[in-house]
Amino acid sequence: MSHTEHHITSLKTLSIVFGALVFLTVFTVFTAQFDLGAFNVPLALAIALTKASLVVLIFMALIWDNKVNAVILAVGCLFVVVFISFILLDTEYRGDLSNTFEQTLMDERLEAERAAMGDTEAAESQAADH
Amino acid sequence: MSTPHSDQPAHVKHYFVSSEQQFDAAKMGMWLFLVTEILLFSGMFVAYTIYRSWHPETWAALSTALDWKLGGLNTIVLLGSSFTVALGIHHIQKGNKKGLIINLILTFLFAGVFLVVKYFEYSAKIEHGLLPGAAFDPHGISYGFDYATYNVPYGPQFFSIYFVMTGIHGFHVLVGMGLFAWITRKAIRGDFSAEYYTPVENCGLYWHLVDIIWIFLFPLLYLI
Amino acid sequence: MSHSANGMVNYLNHDKGIKSWLFTLDHKRIGIMYLVAVSLAFLAGGILALLVRIELLAPGETIMSADAYNQSFTLHAVLMIFAFIIPAIPAVMGNFALPIQLGAKDVAFPRLNLASFYIYLIGAAIAMSALIVGRIDGGWTFYTPYSTSIGDGILFVTAGVFVMGFSSILTGLNFIVTVHKMRAPGLTWNRLPLFIWSIYATSIVQVLATPVIGITVLLLFLEKAFQIGIFDPALGGDPVLFQHFFWFYSHPAVYIMILPAFGVVSDLMGTFSRHQVSGYKFVALSSVAIAFLGFLVWGHHMFVSGQSAVSSVVFSLITYLIGIPTGVKVINWVQTMYKGSVQFKSPMLYAIMFLFTFSIGGFTGIMLGVLAIDIHLHDTYFVVAHFHYVMMGGNVIAALGGLHYWWPKMTGKLYNETQAKIAAFLVFFGFNLTFFPQFIMGAQGMPRRYYDYLPQYEGYHQLSTYGSWVLGVGLFLIAYYLLVSVFKGKKAGLNPWGALTLEWTHTTTPPDHHNFLETPVVTRGAYDFHLARHLFEHGGEVTELEGMGDGASTLPETPATEDATV
Amino acid sequence: MGDNGSVWLPDAMSTLAGEVDALFWFVFWASTIIFAMVIVAKVYFMVKFRRTDETYVPEPVEESKVLEAVWIVLPTILTLIVFTWGFEVFVKLNTAPPDSYEISVRAQQWSWEFQYQEGAVSYTEMYVPVGRPVKLVMNSSDVLHSFFVPDFRIKHDVIPNRYTSVWFEATQAGEYDIYCTEYCGTQHSGMMAKVVAVPQDEFNKWIAEQSQDLPPAELGLQVYAQCQACHSVDGSAGIGPTLAGLYGTTRPLADGSTVVADEDYLLESIVNPMAKIAEGYQPVMPAMFSSTLSPKQLDGLVAYIKTLE
Structure with missing residues (x-):
């Protein structure tokens, strides 16, 4: 019945982490105002990952917890990555041999419609989207 | 049924050797449960990734249809509730029952605020026909903005994913509120102490996970 | 004539009445309740299978319409997979034997355990209610857009599968924690019975994969109810994406079905050869490795589905990574008999049968994993035969072995060994007669899920149908003598097989309500028969307990009643 | 064998x-x-x-x-x-060779339609030349199907909203079975057709014949191949009512009313099958069929039904 093993996180640590989380939220909203091209998604994800890690490690006290629990979480996350990446392996490479066509019929039709609409009109409607 | 060992405190079930074993087992069980939750949500993240990579222009166009101010507010609210849960556990670890109760109630309230904000978000979407799948029919003008411009190809998929993701998440928030109502009652009854607070700890873990899911949903849906 | 005959209080008679069963938290009683439930599911699924086979006796309509046939094979699959095979070994034998083999008094979360059982029942009931609501056909795979184009029954089946999934998740979670946290002193990881290792590996798959079928059927449900357009091509969705979702669970689910069988067979081979299981560490760890690798191969179900060629190639390659350790396991089991002392009691007959049928299932699996050959064999009877050789020839045969092995411990009664041997022969003969012809007709081109077929396949179909009758007779014979044994069987001894795991060496038959009076201390591995010579000095059946448990209190003078039996 | x-x-x-x-x-x-x-x-x-x-x-x-x-x-x-x-x-x-002869294959519950480059269309038989690679570009108008010819060892799913393809080169003249191997509903096992491999000159002749104008009833007979899984022409019951002797009779409907089976009724039942359900039958007929038929083909089909006594 020893409680010495139960780590008690200090109020100070908790407050700092909360402050950091709020700051990161503001920061991610701030960076989203700028179009960084290819970096938009990685940056937003990196900030989200940092926030999630803070919650997991400090709020959920995983850093002081039994290592088995950390392994469980890691395995869970690993399989999410497997899930996503293996499906991307399909969806991104469809049509690599001639047995499957890359484009769907719907997309072909949309493209045809866009072409029929004429270039100027298409440009106008795109401008209206933004 | 239970025949507790005479040298064990009352909360220890007869089939455990010690309070420590019981606590560890419960916590490990909870982490395993959290992993199942992560994998449950992973399906939606996969759908998100695939459709985003197929139709990036739709995603770019429609993320502006979501109100980042409300989403951001909800993010802060949920972070706050995570903070209060952590504070509650801190207090009960030190034997401060009153601190625990106050923080549990605060958490419950934050969760309520989250759902109220969500309600306003949903009703605005429903009003203008920003609905999943076959029901997708953007229309109406509000603040001089014509919603019909959101009628882009694969818009239905975007809103399907938006509603299913936030819907499942909202359901988890609702369940969380139920859990906090339950443990607040137990806490007021005086069930918890510095020796025994396993349910608080486990509900807290669940709540943090709900928070983490939102931490990802917010930028993915509202910002980028 | 019941358990009072041995004068002992045990888990079956310490408390009486229907309530003491329905609200029990005892893992052993929950195991028995699962046994009853999954047996009923197996009976229902089996009867459907027999009907399907009779329909296929001749081309054209034989006994039922096309719609009835399509629903029959679908319901057969849904019942057998979700309501029978997945819970069969883990929930029945895992619940009964795992905590005792660990030297624990119960699983880590007994209340959750009982909840899992009721969740399972509710899920099965919801799925069955689909029958009333409307037509359910299309097989257990629910491929879109067909599944969303039929009636509302699909809503109920998916809801039922979703709910049953929770039962599976909670059982797996419970077992993982139990194995980690509740082992008896001295029971180190490398002394664990291989049954525990396999159930542990199974539980990992249950916890990681089952949530994905949850979200998949949820999305399917929403697709049907609200047309959300994720999977439905008419709305711009992608039906192949559904297949990815589905197989991300359903391929690992194959390992939920087969890994426990590996565990049972390991225990049987070790015990009845009275010999260390060859390559213990390899068999143990490869189960866990297979559990993880099982997640990386789902795309081999989709070689002709329209997925990209590069993913087909990757999935095919990884498929072999699983095939090799599985093959080595079979060699290990055979090698266990080498220089052992092999006894052919009925459980062992099933283990030997397993090596035969499962090997065929494995080799044909390799064949199907070859990209070019799969194009020809995909969705033909070759696939049907392959997975029946793995699922039935693997899981069901092993489950029957396990049932015969633990039956005396569960009920305290011995079944008729002669009848058991006859039944084992009938099952073996009937099984092979049913499914082997299907390999040939499948390779000849006979597609699966066909109500009607061209005359050139008739001979094979007839053989297969006759085989199903033999198989049915064998299975009914088993049900018959097991039920008879409950009422008229001879009293079982403490350890009739001379096994070394704790349920045989440290507890009475049937076990005490709390399993052990004192926590056992383990001093040797599960198959270290040479370290337990003293137990075998008087012959094959061990009649003394080695440790705690034999001091179980005698039954008070209450008259014996029968309600405590199964 | x-x-x-x-x-x-x-x-x-x-x-x-x-x-x-x-x-x-x-x-x-x-x-x-x-x-x-x-x-x-x-x-x-x-x-x-x-x-x-x-x-x-x-x-x-x-x-x-x-x-x-x-x-x-x-x-x-x-x-x-x-x-x-x-x-x-x-x-x-x-990987189909670049010089392949291309045929469009459209699958639907529960029939195959083969369209040739020259404009001909066939249903129960797909004519191909021997000794020349043939590439099939396939698409489904409803659910998943799968195109399987055991003798050629080829198979590929046929998907709605997307084209998939297989190719083969027949080595001998003959008839080879085509199966659907992806479950697609009640008549899944009836969704069969044949590859008819003939020498190139014979194939050319066949194509030329097919491209000529047919009398409406004969065109209708061709189109009827898509209907035969459910509607017999010999009076026997099926998933749907038989077409034999249908024209001109008074038909009882599921809602209790009756209708005279004239040309308008026949056309409506093909184009909009749910409008009037014949008594004793389930409303299961997909409207999909008519969407791919030309007005000429529809007229042909009605003309064909009229010939059935």
Whole structure:
């Protein structure tokens, strides 16, 4: 019945982490105002990952917890990555041999419609989207 | 049924050797449960990734249809509730029952605020026909903005994913509120102490996970 | 004539009445309740299978319409997979034997355990209610857009599968924690019975994969109810994406079905050869490795589905990574008999049968994993035969072995060994007669899920149908003598097989309500028969307990009643 | 079984079927030999080490590292060979030669439609020239189907909203079965057709004939191939009502009313099957059929039904 093993996180640590989380939220909203091209998604994800890690490690006290629990979480996350990446392996490479066509019929039709609409009109409607 | 060992405190079930074993087992069980939750949500993240990579222009166009101010507010609210849960556990670890109760109630309230904000978000979407799948029919003008411009190809998929993701998440928030109502009652009854607070700890873990899911949903849906 | 005959209080008679069963938290009683439930599911699924086979006796309509046939094979699959095979070994034998083999008094979360059982029942009931609501056909795979184009029954089946999934998740979670946290002193990881290792590996798959079928059927449900357009091509969705979702669970689910069988067979081979299981560490760890690798191969179900060629190639390659350790396991089991002392009691007959049928299932699996050959064999009877050789020839045969092995411990009664041997022969003969012809007709081109077929396949179909009758007779014979044994069987001894795991060496038959009076201390591995010579000095059946448990209190003078039996 | 089939495999009638078969036999015999070795060892151990002395407890056996290495390395090499070989044939099966003759295949519940470049359309028989690669570009108008010709060892799913394709080159003239191998509903097992492989000149002749104008009733007979799974023309009951003697009669409907089966009614029932449900039948007929038919074909179909006495 020893409680010495139960780590008690200090109020100070908790407050700092909360402050950091709020700051990161503001920061991610701030960076989203700028179009960084290819970096938009990685940056937003990196900030989200940092926030999630803070919650997991400090709020959920995983850093002081039994290592088995950390392994469980890691395995869970690993399989999410497997899930996503293996499906991307399909969806991104469809049509690599001639047995499957890359484009769907719907997309072909949309493209045809866009072409029929004429270039100027298409440009106008795109401008209206933004 | 239970025949507790005479040298064990009352909360220890007869089939455990010690309070420590019981606590560890419960916590490990909870982490395993959290992993199942992560994998449950992973399906939606996969759908998100695939459709985003197929139709990036739709995603770019429609993320502006979501109100980042409300989403951001909800993010802060949920972070706050995570903070209060952590504070509650801190207090009960030190034997401060009153601190625990106050923080549990605060958490419950934050969760309520989250759902109220969500309600306003949903009703605005429903009003203008920003609905999943076959029901997708953007229309109406509000603040001089014509919603019909959101009628882009694969818009239905975007809103399907938006509603299913936030819907499942909202359901988890609702369940969380139920859990906090339950443990607040137990806490007021005086069930918890510095020796025994396993349910608080486990509900807290669940709540943090709900928070983490939102931490990802917010930028993915509202910002980028 | 019941358990009072041995004068002992045990888990079956310490408390009486229907309530003491329905609200029990005892893992052993929950195991028995699962046994009853999954047996009923197996009976229902089996009867459907027999009907399907009779329909296929001749081309054209034989006994039922096309719609009835399509629903029959679908319901057969849904019942057998979700309501029978997945819970069969883990929930029945895992619940009964795992905590005792660990030297624990119960699983880590007994209340959750009982909840899992009721969740399972509710899920099965919801799925069955689909029958009333409307037509359910299309097989257990629910491929879109067909599944969303039929009636509302699909809503109920998916809801039922979703709910049953929770039962599976909670059982797996419970077992993982139990194995980690509740082992008896001295029971180190490398002394664990291989049954525990396999159930542990199974539980990992249950916890990681089952949530994905949850979200998949949820999305399917929403697709049907609200047309959300994720999977439905008419709305711009992608039906192949559904297949990815589905197989991300359903391929690992194959390992939920087969890994426990590996565990049972390991225990049987070790015990009845009275010999260390060859390559213990390899068999143990490869189960866990297979559990993880099982997640990386789902795309081999989709070689002709329209997925990209590069993913087909990757999935095919990884498929072999699983095939090799599985093959080595079979060699290990055979090698266990080498220089052992092999006894052919009925459980062992099933283990030997397993090596035969499962090997065929494995080799044909390799064949199907070859990209070019799969194009020809995909969705033909070759696939049907392959997975029946793995699922039935693997899981069901092993489950029957396990049932015969633990039956005396569960009920305290011995079944008729002669009848058991006859039944084992009938099952073996009937099984092979049913499914082997299907390999040939499948390779000849006979597609699966066909109500009607061209005359050139008739001979094979007839053989297969006759085989199903033999198989049915064998299975009914088993049900018959097991039920008879409950009422008229001879009293079982403490350890009739001379096994070394704790349920045989440290507890009475049937076990005490709390399993052990004192926590056992383990001093040797599960198959270290040479370290337990003293137990075998008087012959094959061990009649003394080695440790705690034999001091179980005698039954008070209450008259014996029968309600405590199964 | 034809001239070059075997117990296990049907006739090999395309240029690539032989390559698939060679791989099949390699895996088959390798598996059979290893399987036989395992079973022989098993039976030998069962006999040799059966229990004779109830008190005997054998010693553990020292495990041989060399043996273990052998049965890990050997299967690994074998499977790698099989994988590479399978990969090569897979690529060939999936890559149509550039000069292929192209046919559009459209699948629907529960029939196939074959459209040729020259404008001809056929339903139950797909005519192809022998000795020339044929590429099928396939699409489904409702649910998933799968195009399977066992004699050619080809199969590919047919998907709505997306084109998939297979190719083959028939080596001999003859008729070869086409199956649907992806479950697609009640008449899934009836969704069959035939490949009719004929020499190139005969094929040209056939195409020329098909492209001519047909009298409406004969055109209707062709279109009827899509209906035959459910609607008989000999008076026997099916999923749907028989078409024999239908024209001009008074039909009872599911809602209790009646209607005279005139041309308008027939056309409406084809174009909008849910409008009037005949008594005693389920409302299961897809509206999909008519969406792909030209007005000329629809008229032809009605004309054909009128001829049925």
